[in-house]
Amino acid sequence: MCxxxxxxxxxxxxIEETKIDPSVQAALITQVSDLLSIDREKASHIVSExxxxxxxxxxxxxxxxxxxxxxxxTNPFLVSIRSVRSVSEWASFQIQSAxxxxxxxxxxxxxxxxxxxxxxNATPPELPDDFDYQVVSANKISAYQVKMSWDCMPxxxxxxxxxxxxxxxxxxxxxxxxxxxxxxxxxxxxxxxxPKGQKYISMxxxxxxxxxxxxxxDYDVKVGEVCGMLCSEFRCEVQEKLIxxxxxxxxxxxxxxxxxxxxxxxxxxxxxxxxI
Numbered sequence: 001m002c003x004x005x006x007x008x009x010x011x012x013x014x015i016e017e018t019k020i021d022p023s024v025q026a027a028l029i030t031q032v033s034d035l036l037s038i039d040r041e042k043a044s045h046i047v048s049e050x051x052x053x054x055x056x057x058x059x060x061x062x063x064x065x066x067x068x069x070x071x072x073x074t075n076p077f078l079v080s081i082r083s084v085r086s087v088s089e090w091a092s093f094q095i096q097s098a099x100x101x102x103x104x105x106x107x108x109x110x111x112x113x114x115x116x117x118x119x120x121n122a123t124p125p126e127l128p129d130d131f132d133y134q135v136v137s138a139n140k141i142s143a144y145q146v147k148m149s150w151d152c153m154p155x156x157x158x159x160x161x162x163x164x165x166x167x168x169x170x171x172x173x174x175x176x177x178x179x180x181x182x183x184x185x186x187x188x189x190x191x192x193x194x195p196k197g198q199k200y201i202s203m204x205x206x207x208x209x210x211x212x213x214x215x216x217x218d219y220d221v222k223v224g225e226v227c228g229m230l231c232s233e234f235r236c237e238v239q240e241k242l243i244x245x246x247x248x249x250x251x252x253x254x255x256x257x258x259x260x261x262x263x264x265x266x267x268x269x270x271x272x273x274x275x276i
Contacts, residue, residue: 020051020233031229035222037213042117050230053109057102058238062246067253070094076271087259090270091250095243103235107227108148111186114223115146119212127171130164131181140178143168150185150202158183162199169199184208187220 020028025047033043074094084090116122116133125131131143145161165181172179181200185208193202206220213219255263258270 024233028230028233032226035226036114036118036219037216038118046114046117046226047230049113050110050227051234053113054103054106054231054234057106058099058242062098062102062242067250067257070250070254071258071273073097074270074274076267076274079265079270080267084265086263087255087265088247088251088263090258090265091247091254094250095246099238099243103231104148107231108152108186110227110230111148111223112146114226115144115184115208115212119144120214127168129168130161139176140180141172142180142182144182144184144208145200146184146186148186150189152185158198158200162197165199182208 028047029040029043032038032046033040036043036046038046070091074090079090079093082093084093112132119133119135121135121137122133123136125134125143126141130145132146134141134143136142161181161183165179168181169179182203183200184203185205187205189202189205192204192207194200206217209220209223210217213222216222251263255261258266258273260266
């Protein structure tokens with residue numbers, strides 16, 4: 001049995017050394033400014049934050065690329081069903097899985113950051129419990145909690161959010177101000193609902209992005225273009241410079257544990273490594 005190999009140190013170093021070309025960055029800022037109808041300062045902030053968020057998620061996921069950590073995340077039955085024959089194929093699935101998971105987290109934070117920067121008159125919440133930003137108009141405060149999708153919020157969190165809104169509504173009422181709490185999914189919510197006992201407004205994703213875009217009915221599409229444009233730029237660096245080496249290193253480290261000398265996958269070793 002070989003010692004567990006930590007691939008994270010070299011990966012993190014490589015990610016830190018990968019900097020976007022200044023001319024490419026300038027072009028991205030212009031495109032983001034044009035697509036989202038915002039000034040260059042905000043566009044520049046979105047581009048730099050997208051790069052930071054993407055790299056952070058890469059570092060978090062890839063710092064766990066130890067053989068034992070990846071085996072914990074391996075379903076041996078699916079490996080068999082998918083006819084994975086070699087350790088390198090297993091390693092490739094694991095690396096891609098880590099990449100996809102990190103991208104989902106990065107995009108979730110990126111969408112929240114875009115909403116904060118683009119929603120007209122958005123400011124940090126006065127009382128930040130459970131909310132990402134607020135918009136104040138006259139005596140009304142609209143506070144937004146942004147999530148990737150409707151099913152990202154478990155029932156316990158929904159109950160806590162309703163309790164928070166109840167308390168904040170009473171708090172602001174003493175000042176003669178109205179308060180509403182809005183749950184804003186970035187995609188997938190078809191209707192606006194507010195069943196009995198629920199204190200927050202479940203906003204349709206398209207309506208949410210229309211508000212963020214100051215009335216633009218296609219703003220969700222434009223935000224999607226921005227996310228794809230920015231993250232694909234950073235993804236190319238990861239795919240070209242890091243992924244091949246990660247697969248090779250993970251394969252070499254895993255062969256003594258779950259493989260045969262010729263590099264083929266031993267299902268018996270795999271099951272025994274996972275089902276200890």
